[in-house]
Amino acid sequence: xxxxxxxxxxxxxxxxxxxxxxxxxxxxxxxxxxxxxxxxxxxxxxxxxxxxxxxxxxxxxxxxxxxxxxxxxxxxxxxxxxxxxxxxxxxxxxxxxxxxxxxxxxxxxxxxxxxxxxxxxxxxxxxxxxxxxxxxxxxxxxxxxxxxxxxxxxxxxxxxxxxxxxxxxxxxxxxxxxxxxxxxxxxxxxxxxxxxxxxxxxxxxxxxxxxxxxxxxxxxxxxxxxxxxxxxxxxxxxxxxxxxxxxxxxxxxxxxxxxxxxxxxxxxxxxxxxxxxxxxxxxxxxxxxxxxxxxxxxxxxxxxxxxxxxxxxxxxxxxxx
Amino acid sequence: xxxxxxxxxxxxxxxxxxxxxxxxxxxxxxxxxxxxxxxxxxxxxxxxxxxxxxxxxxxxxxxxxxxxxxxxxxxxxxxxxxxxxxxxxxxxxxxxxxxxxxxxxxxxxxxxxxxxxxxxxxxxxxxxxxxxxxxxxxxxxxxxxxxxxxxxxxxxxxxxxxxxxxxxxxxxxxxxxxxxxxxxxxxxxxxxxxxxxxxxxxxxxxxxxxxxxxxxxxxxxxxxxxxxxxxxxxxxxxxxxxxxxxxxxxxxxxxxxxxxxxxxxxxxxxxxxxxxxxxxxxxxxxxxxxxxxxxxxxxxxxxxxxxxxxxxxxxxxxxxxxxxxxxxxxxxxxxxxxxxxxxxxxxxxxxxxxxxxxxxxxxxxxxxxxxxxxxxxxxxxxxxxxxxxxxxxxxxxxxxxxxxxxxxxxxxxxxxxxxxxxxxxxxxxxxxxxxxxxxxxxxxxxxxxxxxxxxxxxxxxxxxxxxxxxxxxxxxxxxxxxxxxxxxxxxxxxxxxxxxxxxxxxxxxxxxxxxxxxxxxxxxxxxxxxxxxxxxxxxxxxxxxxxxxxxxxxxxxxxxxxxxxxxxxxxxxxxxxxxxxxxxxxxxxxxx
Numbered sequence: 001x002x003x004x005x006x007x008x009x010x011x012x013x014x015x016x017x018x019x020x021x022x023x024x025x026x027x028x029x030x031x032x033x034x035x036x037x038x039x040x041x042x043x044x045x046x047x048x049x050x051x052x053x054x055x056x057x058x059x060x061x062x063x064x065x066x067x068x069x070x071x072x073x074x075x076x077x078x079x080x081x082x083x084x085x086x087x088x089x090x091x092x093x094x095x096x097x098x099x100x101x102x103x104x105x106x107x108x109x110x111x112x113x114x115x116x117x118x119x120x121x122x123x124x125x126x127x128x129x130x131x132x133x134x135x136x137x138x139x140x141x142x143x144x145x146x147x148x149x150x151x152x153x154x155x156x157x158x159x160x161x162x163x164x165x166x167x168x169x170x171x172x173x174x175x176x177x178x179x180x181x182x183x184x185x186x187x188x189x190x191x192x193x194x195x196x197x198x199x200x201x202x203x204x205x206x207x208x209x210x211x212x213x214x215x216x217x218x219x220x221x222x223x224x225x226x227x228x229x230x231x232x233x234x235x236x237x238x239x240x241x242x243x244x245x246x247x248x249x250x251x252x253x254x255x256x257x258x259x260x261x262x263x264x265x266x267x268x269x270x271x272x273x274x275x276x277x278x279x280x281x282x283x284x285x286x287x288x289x290x291x292x293x294x295x296x297x298x299x300x301x302x303x304x305x306x307x308x309x310x311x312x313x314x315x316x317x318x319x320x321x
Numbered sequence: 322x323x324x325x326x327x328x329x330x331x332x333x334x335x336x337x338x339x340x341x342x343x344x345x346x347x348x349x350x351x352x353x354x355x356x357x358x359x360x361x362x363x364x365x366x367x368x369x370x371x372x373x374x375x376x377x378x379x380x381x382x383x384x385x386x387x388x389x390x391x392x393x394x395x396x397x398x399x400x401x402x403x404x405x406x407x408x409x410x411x412x413x414x415x416x417x418x419x420x421x422x423x424x425x426x427x428x429x430x431x432x433x434x435x436x437x438x439x440x441x442x443x444x445x446x447x448x449x450x451x452x453x454x455x456x457x458x459x460x461x462x463x464x465x466x467x468x469x470x471x472x473x474x475x476x477x478x479x480x481x482x483x484x485x486x487x488x489x490x491x492x493x494x495x496x497x498x499x500x501x502x503x504x505x506x507x508x509x510x511x512x513x514x515x516x517x518x519x520x521x522x523x524x525x526x527x528x529x530x531x532x533x534x535x536x537x538x539x540x541x542x543x544x545x546x547x548x549x550x551x552x553x554x555x556x557x558x559x560x561x562x563x564x565x566x567x568x569x570x571x572x573x574x575x576x577x578x579x580x581x582x583x584x585x586x587x588x589x590x591x592x593x594x595x596x597x598x599x600x601x602x603x604x605x606x607x608x609x610x611x612x613x614x615x616x617x618x619x620x621x622x623x624x625x626x627x628x629x630x631x632x633x634x635x636x637x638x639x640x641x642x643x644x645x646x647x648x649x650x651x652x653x654x655x656x657x658x659x660x661x662x663x664x665x666x667x668x669x670x671x672x673x674x675x676x677x678x679x680x681x682x683x684x685x686x687x688x689x690x691x692x693x694x695x696x697x698x699x700x701x702x703x704x705x706x707x708x709x710x711x712x713x714x715x716x717x718x719x720x721x722x723x724x725x726x727x728x729x730x731x732x733x734x735x736x737x738x739x740x741x742x743x744x745x746x747x748x749x750x751x752x753x754x755x756x757x758x759x760x761x762x763x764x765x766x767x768x769x770x771x772x773x774x775x776x777x778x779x780x781x782x783x784x785x786x787x788x789x790x791x792x793x794x795x796x797x798x799x800x801x802x803x804x805x806x807x808x809x810x811x812x813x814x815x816x817x818x819x820x821x822x823x824x825x826x827x828x829x830x831x832x833x834x835x836x837x838x839x840x841x842x843x844x845x846x847x848x849x850x851x852x853x854x855x856x857x858x859x860x861x862x863x864x865x866x867x868x869x870x871x872x873x874x875x876x877x878x879x880x881x882x883x884x885x886x887x888x889x890x891x892x893x894x895x896x897x898x899x900x901x902x903x904x905x906x907x908x909x910x911x912x913x
Contacts, residue, residue: 103832110821111863112868117860244674248675292686305660309663
């Protein structure tokens, strides 16, 4: 295995990991504030991709723009789709159960996840040959960059990968600013530390929770578009495994810690790519490669939970009840 | 204090049931005698109408065109009519029947009247719509329409008399209790049998409407609560009766056709009950439970002597397969549980979800190409031989007591035994020190540990026990289906068993109870299987049902007392405060 191949794997891993990180931020923010694993977050992610695709498919002028110019418009569509769904889910499914026993909202979240997936599966409208085609039961094509990848040394950098990393960096920079400097961001920190005291201090915790959902969903929409650009397709069930990976990333980085989410995402992405790449590179271990990628990611989660359950950056939240 | 006692008595007198039953006379617009007569007349007419033809052609499924005896859905209407007459007996205060309506008979009448009317009208409407027009109705249809409407009118003209349950009568003699339990369970079995053997969608909808509304009536009249209490007092008799009734089911079948459905329900319910130990008792959310079923099934299939197995020449006896299946499941459970159970419950949820997914990927990949050869990849292990125990070949038809048992009938018997084992384990564990420890951990782990319960050890035990029960069911499942493929064990799929449906069966039925998951599993299997138009919307409705269930009735259909309190803490506290206030007021009144 040459250094170039190894660097190539790391580069791909960084792009993949940045995407995981963007999704993981949503998990970690919601978890940090209301201690809920939002199983439906993977579906918010999926909705983002389909929202963006809808803008592309249904507004013909967008299709004729260069992709880089069309992307911001698509991003708006994706964000609207995923944020609206997130707010609705929070308002009508999760909020009524705020004081219920822990198991109840978790089960609700599973219900929301299945419901959202099936909504797209059954009724997502696409124009097809003058008719509207309803429902998606197979992956749908997503626009991709036409240009050639960049060369850096011997390493190929796909345009979509480069964009993913840039966008993830911008998002994290904004999030850092938001949490540390704005009033709402500090209210969010206060609510995460102690919701009761925060309420006593005049913070509208309900609003803070909605903001956490909105931000998480918006980031998921961004991630979803990068997913579409990188793989050239979106599918109604992509939220399940992406959500699982992103949650792993959130745990890896220390759940409740927003920077941890991104770090965990990057570590997971690189580890995943490098492991499978290295294994596939040698004849003896070849068969343990690509097909086993998810298994290695899962093993990593188990090992982290055994060795460092608070995550790489995380505070110890395991005992917080 | 002593001189106040008579006043106390007089103050609480108006609450006694006999005086309450006089109350409706004041409020009712129509005299109760007339309303009751209306119900009685309607019930008799309803019964009569089922002996008439409801349409003239046989093109509507179920053949409603026969004059002389009831057919198709007319049977449902007939049964409801008879029940209505019985319920009317409670309204007239017939001795012995008052036991049926401890919380007031009007709701019972309303429920049954609605059950008869809605179910009958639905069928008549279906006739009119599917055969294009009311022209397809005959005299009998109009008679049925009117006859079933009368009791509804009568029952809703009676003023509501719902009140606190009357003091249960002096304990019945033992034999009478047993007879009642047996009768109740046998009737439940007949209802289930009818539901399973319905052969077309309209029939099942009519059936479901009737059962649902009648159950509502029975529940609000308090008779179900009374039966539950009776069952709780005679556990052994109840279990024996339930087992006997389940056994009776298979003897009633004339062909193997519906035994397959019954087998699937039994497997599904058995696994759901196993999950209930993990989720309901210990409060550990396991989202990959079906993987343990898969582990058991694969382990058994590999050593069953199936030609496509890696170990085709190893044909171990069934008991050895069970040991291997259970053993491997426990190992898998401990591997998954050991690192995660030390942490907060949420981690377990996600790790088990991951495990369920990983299991599928692993067995897909162990095909000799993208991994070592073990499970034959996506094709799975097929040709798993049918079981043969003590010379009884489960794959061949047998004649027992004059009834022919096909393959699925044979497996039904075996599955019944398996379920009895799981129910037994569940019941014993639930009442033991172990079960109480689990409940304590579920309620508050920190407090439980302060009381000297080793949280981690007990949680791991619950997890391993759950895994082993699923593995056990899996070993039988492999033989029943003759094939084991990765796709059978998914997180969510459109047919049970899968992890999401298993969890839903537990939640829908009622966590921490035995009958809850059984009921939940039967409903979740039957309803989608019987509604053809559900086919692709099944998962959607299922997701919606989960959300609504958690929102409006998180304790499930068969609530566990303790859980109900937990979920409705505020309401209960409010009701208690109200009761205290009321007691204070009446005390003040009494003092004055």
